Amino acid sequence: MAAEIKKSRGIETKLTKGSSGQFEVVLDGKLIFSKKALGRFPETNEILEMVPA
Numbered sequence: 001m002a003a004e005i006k007k008s009r010g011i012e013t014k015l016t017k018g019s020s021g022q023f024e025v026v027l028d029g030k031l032i033f034s035k036k037a038l039g040r041f042p043e044t045n046e047i048l049e050m051v052p053a
Contacts, residue, residue, distance in 0.1 A: 004044050009051050027051060 002013040023035035032050045033042045
């Protein structure tokens with residue numbers, strides 16, 4: 001997913017180790033996806049739709 005975001009949007013991503021199996025996507029300090037809240041991992045296209053071109 002990180003490679004696709006970089007390729008499509010030119011944005012460098014950062015992986016931060018969480019706890020309890022958390023998987024969250026944060027953009028400019030704002031949570032845009034939470035595995036904990038939705039109970040699933042995001043699809044790459046789902047995240048790309050939320051990241052400005």
